[in-house]
Amino acid sequence: MAKQRNKFNVDEELDSPFNISHLKRSFAYINRYKGWLILALFLSICATVIGLLAPMLTQYVVDNIIDNELLSSNEKLTKSIIYCIGYAILVVIMLLFNRSRGIITNRVGQNIISEIRHDLFEHLQQLPFEYYDSRPQGKILVRVVNYVNSVADFLSNGIINIILETFSLLAILTFMLIQSAKLTLIVLAGLPFFMVYVFAIRKAQRRGWQKLSNRQSNLNAYLAESIDGMKVTQSFARERMNYDIYNTLSDAHSKQWMRCVGILHSMFPVSHLFGTFSTVMLYFLGAFVFQDVTVGVLLGMAGYCWRFWQPINTLGRLWNNLQNAVAYLERIFQVIDEPIAIDDLPDAEPLPAIKGQVEFKNVVFEYEENTPILKNMSFIAKPGESIAFVGPTGSGKTTTVNLISRFYDLKSGEVLIDGHDIYHATIASLRSQMGIMLQETFIFSGTIMDNIKYGRLDATDEEAMTAAKAVSADRFIEQFPKGYYTEVDERGASLSAGQRQLISFARTLLADPKILILDEATSAIDTKTEILVQKGLAALLAGRTSFIIAHRLSTIKSCDRIMYLENGEIIESGNHDELIEKKGAYYRLYTSQLSNE
Ligand SMILES: Nc1ncnc2c1ncn2[C@@H]1O[C@H](COP(=O)(O)OP(=O)(O)OP(=O)(O)O)[C@@H](O)[C@H]1O
Numbered sequence: 001m002a003k004q005r006n007k008f009n010v011d012e013e014l015d016s017p018f019n020i021s022h023l024k025r026s027f028a029y030i031n032r033y034k035g036w037l038i039l040a041l042f043l044s045i046c047a048t049v050i051g052l053l054a055p056m057l058t059q060y061v062v063d064n065i066i067d068n069e070l071l072s073s074n075e076k077l078t079k080s081i082i083y084c085i086g087y088a089i090l091v092v093i094m095l096l097f098n099r100s101r102g103i104i105t106n107r108v109g110q111n112i113i114s115e116i117r118h119d120l121f122e123h124l125q126q127l128p129f130e131y132y133d134s135r136p137q138g139k140i141l142v143r144v145v146n147y148v149n150s151v152a153d154f155l156s157n158g159i160i161n162i163i164l165e166t167f168s169l170l171a172i173l174t175f176m177l178i179q180s181a182k183l184t185l186i187v188l189a190g191l192p193f194f195m196v197y198v199f200a201i202r203k204a205q206r207r208g209w210q211k212l213s214n215r216q217s218n219l220n221a222y223l224a225e226s227i228d229g230m231k232v233t234q235s236f237a238r239e240r241m242n243y244d245i246y247n248t249l250s251d252a253h254s255k256q257w258m259r260c261v262g263i264l265h266s267m268f269p270v271s272h273l274f275g276t277f278s279t280v281m282l283y284f285l286g287a288f289v290f291q292d293v294t295v296g297v298l299l300g301m302a303g304y305c306w307r308f309w310q311p312i313n314t315l316g317r318l319w320n321n322l323q324n325a326v327a328y329l330e331r332i333f334q335v336i337d338e339p340i341a342i343d344d345l346p347d348a349e350p351l352p353a354i355k356g357q358v359e360f361k362n363v364v365f366e367y368e369e370n371t372p373i374l375k376n377m378s379f380i381a382k383p384g385e386s387i388a389f390v391g392p393t394g395s396g397k398t399t400t401v402n403l404i405s406r407f408y409d410l411k412s413g414e415v416l417i418d419g420h421d422i423y424h425a426t427i428a429s430l431r432s433q434m435g436i437m438l439q440e441t442f443i444f445s446g447t448i449m450d451n452i453k454y455g456r457l458d459a460t461d462e463e464a465m466t467a468a469k470a471v472s473a474d475r476f477i478e479q480f481p482k483g484y485y486t487e488v489d490e491r492g493a494s495l496s497a498g499q500r501q502l503i504s505f506a507r508t509l510l511a512d513p514k515i516l517i518l519d520e521a522t523s524a525i526d527t528k529t530e531i532l533v534q535k536g537l538a539a540l541l542a543g544r545t546s547f548i549i550a551h552r553l554s555t556i557k558s559c560d561r562i563m564y565l566e567n568g569e570i571i572e573s574g575n576h577d578e579l580i581e582k583k584g585a586y587y588r589l590y591t592s593q594l595s596n597e
């Protein structure tokens, strides 16, 4: 077994007692289909009633036709046949009803699935970076995909079944009482004992299903991460070890599944036992003790006795499903309830078309409570100015530029754009005027053209091509047989890292933002391409306020201003020549890079 413990083994916190409020909340999804579900229930009830008539018919045919001495045997035969045909017709109707109910509930179930997914996805898109920073994506995926499936079946079918089975139970009870109250009591005698049993295993069931959803979540998280990191895994030849970790998680899942199913299935033999015992008692007491019971009544009652234990069994299983569904609902609502930490304020105003002045005023920022990353940062970038951030790794460069787009909120201070505090502006109006390019350029599945147009869907193909040309991306794109209409996949695997970056340059240029942020966006471009890109970059930067982070200082030499960051503070600021002259931190960095080249 792998020695390594990892966060995939860590279970998520859950409610401890059974929380009915999750179920109540899920009724919001069912409510829209109330009419359909009531129809399904009605069909099922009719089908059940028809099913329940059988023992009564048996009793009637035996006592009033077959045992009737006033009838000739021919009459007995004809009457019996008529009853049989009548019953056969009812059975066909019953099957049709059941089938229609199946169609309705499946459709409602699918609609519920898509509505919950819709809500989840919508919410996930609004959740801040922080949310994604702190949890494996597999755990998010499993909620949207698997849990929703399991829950929807319960919400559409399960709830109807609970009502239906309860109804059957009451109906059977009524039919039994009509036939013989005495014998009914015998059938009921085992019930309290069975209830005690069901309550005894209740807690184990709930914990069991909760644990199972944890195991499933862990397994998925590990799987998602493994697929994501497959290249690293293979290049470090770590397959064996990962295989072991996966196996451990997978075993934990299977074992937990077996445990849950074990608890569930322990219920069937127990109820079977009670059912059998009641039937034996019924025959015994009916035949030998009570003198007034006819053969027909005894046969009919025996039929009902079996049927009586069926819904009880089903209810037990449904109770179990309910526990399971609530465990999943809990996770689903956890996501939906996750606060949108970065949201428009109630009085947020859209930012007007901006010129591009950016001001940081005494900005203090921390990811975690009491560990300030930026400590009182202030600067002003004038419209059209290009600003470079340099400094050692972890000094806060990425953090600084992330604050301009309000990916995180400040601890104190202000970020102003054209004098408007971005905290009071709508997020959409802010980000739509900003172009952000990161080191990991993301290529979406589609054509190169789709990718260039990603930020401005209304652009024409010609405009997209002009943008590509301006950043020198046209050369390699045109070398593909299908040129701009070459299909690329989501990882952009068919493109080199440099090509991906050039495409994202074109994408940004086309979107024509007033403020541009490049975080290590040029790092994957080789020196030869870089000369090309320098020109493209100049085109990209013209007329925009830009913030550039680059380890390769040749990229930023020509910037209007360079700020040197250390431990979240600007310790030097000026253009390249000024900073060289100053012979400070920037100078040392620059000369060390020169000597390394
Ligand atoms: N999501 C996060 N949660 C908690 N701490 C973070 C998070 N992101 C960054 N940090 C911490 O904030 C500090 C600044 O990180 P930042 O990413 O801004 O550095 P950087 O200057 O961009 O470094 P690099 O040159 O390596 O990209 C680091 O100490 C880092 O550990």
Ligand SMILES: [Mg+2]
Residues within 6 Å of the ligand: 397, 398, 399, 519
């Ligand atoms: Mg960084």
